[in-house]
Amino acid sequence: MEKDIEIIKQTGEDLVEFSSEDLIALYNNINDFIAYLDSSVVVDDKNGEDEDE
Amino acid sequence: MNKYIEIMESYKDQLDHLPLNVKDGTKKMKEDFHLNAINYKNDTIKTLKKDYSALLDKIKDILLDRKKLLTPSKSSLDYDHLELDDEEIINVLTLENKYVTWMDKLGLKKLLSKFNTGVEIRLNEINDSIKEIISILKSAGVVVTTEDFKYSSYAHQYMSAYFGNNPSEEELKSSFESIYWECPDLITHLKLNFMTIINDHEKELNAYIPVLLEELKKKIGIGEKETKLFYLEKLQSRQRELDEDVYLVASKFLTNEAQPEDYVLSSIVRDNIFNKYITGESFSNLSDDDKNNFYDKIEELSHIIVELDNYNFFKKFINDVKKRMEQNVKGEPTKDKIKVVEKERVNVVSKLFPQKTLFGTKEASKDENLFVLENTTIKNIDVLYDELKNDLINSSISKNLNEFSSILDALMVCVGNYDYFIKLFDILKKDDETLDIEIVYSKLQHFVFNPYNEFVDNVCIKDKYDAEAVVCKKYSLLGFNLTKEDLTENMETTKHNIEFIKTCLCFELLSLNFEDFVTINKIDKLGFEA
Numbered sequence: 001m002e003k004d005i006e007i008i009k010q011t012g013e014d015l016v017e018f019s020s021e022d023l024i025a026l027y028n029n030i031n032d033f034i035a036y037l038d039s040s041v042v043v044d045d046k047n048g049e050d051e052d053e
Numbered sequence: 054m055n056k057y058i059e060i061m062e063s064y065k066d067q068l069d070h071l072p073l074n075v076k077d078g079t080k081k082m083k084e085d086f087h088l089n090a091i092n093y094k095n096d097t098i099k100t101l102k103k104d105y106s107a108l109l110d111k112i113k114d115i116l117l118d119r120k121k122l123l124t125p126s127k128s129s130l131d132y133d134h135l136e137l138d139d140e141e142i143i144n145v146l147t148l149e150n151k152y153v154t155w156m157d158k159l160g161l162k163k164l165l166s167k168f169n170t171g172v173e174i175r176l177n178e179i180n181d182s183i184k185e186i187i188s189i190l191k192s193a194g195v196v197v198t199t200e201d202f203k204y205s206s207y208a209h210q211y212m213s214a215y216f217g218n219n220p221s222e223e224e225l226k227s228s229f230e231s232i233y234w235e236c237p238d239l240i241t242h243l244k245l246n247f248m249t250i251i252n253d254h255e256k257e258l259n260a261y262i263p264v265l266l267e268e269l270k271k272k273i274g275i276g277e278k279e280t281k282l283f284y285l286e287k288l289q290s291r292q293r294e295l296d297e298d299v300y301l302v303a304s305k306f307l308t309n310e311a312q313p314e315d316y317v318l319s320s321i322v323r324d325n326i327f328n329k330y331i332t333g334e335s336f337s338n339l340s341d342d343d344k345n346n347f348y349d350k351i352e353e354l355s356h357i358i359v360e361l362d363n364y365n366f367f368k369k370f371i372n373d374v375k376k377r378m379e380q381n382v383k384g385e386p387t388k389d390k391i392k393v394v395e396k397e398r399v400n401v402v403s404k405l406f407p408q409k410t411l412f413g414t415k416e417a418s419k420d421e422n423l424f425v426l427e428n429t430t431i432k433n434i435d436v437l438y439d440e441l442k443n444d445l446i447n448s449s450i451s452k453n454l455n456e457f458s459s460i461l462d463a464l465m466v467c468v469g470n471y472d473y474f475i476k477l478f479d480i481l482k483k484d485d486e487t488l489d490i491e492i493v494y495s496k497l498q499h500f501v502f503n504p505y506n507e508f509v510d511n512v513c514i515k516d517k518y519d520a521e522a523v524v525c526k527k528y529s530l531l532g533f534n535l536t537k538e539d540l541t542e543n544m545e546t547t548k549h550n551i552e553f554i555k556t557c558l559c560f561e562l563l564s565l566n567f568e569d570f571v572t573i574n575k576i577d578k579l580g581f582e583a
Contacts, residue, residue, distance in 0.1 A: 004067070004071075005064070005067045005068070005071070005097050007097070007100055007101070007104070008060060009104070010057070010060070010104060010108060012107075012108045012111045012112070015108075015111055015112060015115055016115055018054060018115075020116065020119055020572045020575070020576070021572070021575075022054045023112050023115060023116055024116070024575050024576065024579065025054065026054050026057055026058075026112060027109065027112045027113070027116070027579060028579075029057070029058055029061065030057075030061070030105050030108055030109050030112070031109070033061045033064075033065070033105060034102060034105055034106065034109070036065060037068075037098045037101055037102050037105075038102075040068055040069075040094070040098055041095055041098055042073065042091045042094055042095060044087075044088065044091045
């Protein structure tokens with residue numbers, strides 16, 4: 001399988017230059033993103049079913 | 054910030070479109086692909102979650118640091134001490150006031166009121182009052198012993214225990230209880246005994262007043278200055294201290310009592326509040342001089358509102374004084390009646406103590422009828438003293454007040470005679486059972502001696518006036534838009550608006566930014582645990 005998602009390492013060094021307003025907005029965006037990630041976790045139940053067949 | 058959002062959007066897009074199944078190949082190949090794809094997706098999510106959680110922590114740290122920098126540190130002012138100063142200055146003003154009776158200057162009537170049987174009595178309060186009265190007498194050079202407590206046989210019995218061998222509270226309680234079952238009017242006997250001692254030593258106690266006054270003035274450091282002016286300067290300097298205390302000025306935004314968004318320059322709420330009191334133009338168009346003038350008027354108005362609030366609270370007191378002025382009762386006829394009954398009491402009571410005669414000491418009578426007579430006579434005297442209180446109130450009003458007297462003069466008479474205050478308090482209590490006599494008396498003292506009083510000091514008690522209309526008229530003459538409704542049904546809004554404008558002025562003078570508090574609130578809403 002082709003591993004096609006490139007993880008960009010973000011150190012957040014530039015965050016100190018952000019305004020508080022932007023930081024608060026970004027904080028909320030990241031929280032939403034983490035919620036999205038949690039909901040995107042795949043639970044493999046198909047494999048087990050196939051084995052039974 | 055867009056860079057961060059774009060990257061997250063890109064991750065979302067890639068994760069959403071990551072193929073988890075393949076169409077071609079054997080079943081085994083398809084299952085392997087599916088399993089690998091799931092593992093890959095979940096591993097990627099795990100890595101991203103770790104990275105972004107670390108970013109969240111970083112943002113949290115930066116925001117908490119900024120909040121710390123923006124939040125003013127707690128004040129170091131000692132407010133309890135400032136309040137204590139007030140009480141002492143009010144004591145000086147009381148001692149200097151011509152309307153205050155000599156007994157009230159020494160706080161004796163208030164102490165004696167603890168013996169009033171109409172109110173709930175606590176023995177420890179009675180004993181505290183006894184201790185305090187004896188201490189005041191001693192300060193005036195009057196040392197009392199058991200011998201001074203021969204107003205009745207029961208009063209003598211209790212005070213003998215009191216002056217005994219340093220009795221404990223429990224011992225006094227048991228002594229009180231044993232006498233009380235014989236004579237439930239013991240407290241009245243004690244009260245009248247103390248009243249007699251106090252009246253017998255009027256000269257010494259009166260001479261002590263200027264001594265006490267000087268002591269207090271020296272302690273507070275009033276010096277040669279007029280006390281009212283000293284008090285005014287003290288209040289003004291305290292207000293400056295409070296207005297310059299960043300934490301205090303801003304605390305309402307830290308406790309969510311007020312929303313800083315409403316206070317920023319661009320806020321419509323702010324515009325509406327400022328423009329409400331301006332005639333014609335908007336506040337922002339005013340010259341700097343006019344703005345300063347506006348702020349001065351707001352400061353004055355805040356004092357007048359306190360005065361109006363107090364005036365309305367004590368309106369029934371003023372009405373009672375007016376009513377008594379109209380009745381114009383003079384003289385103290387009950388005094389003579391008391392003299393007659395007092396003679397009867399002395400006659401009865403003397404038989405209940407051992408008497409020295411030419412032929413030796415005659416033993417105290419144990420005739421039960423005499424004890425009953427003693428108590429009945431004292432109860433009659435107590436009723437007469439209550440009538441005398443009323444005579445004295447009326448005579449103080451007719452002596453001190455006339456058609457030119459101000460509302461403040463009338464209120465001074467109320468504060469200057471605690472017996473009168475108790476009667477007036479009972480009128481207020483009919484409307485509000487929860488009122489506390491000590492709190493209301495202190496409120497009256499603070500009102501009467503408030504150096505910012507203007508209206509009550511300038512309006513005659515006999516004039517027909519509408520307090521709110523008088524204040525509005527004055528302000529409209531000064532070009533200030535204030536309606537009668539602002540001071541009546543909309544009073545709470547007016548108080549809020551004045552506080553609002555004063556906060557804006559303080560922020561300006563302290564070079565503070567409301568925007569900083571908006572930020573603090575927004576950081577707080579993120580719900581970080583410090």
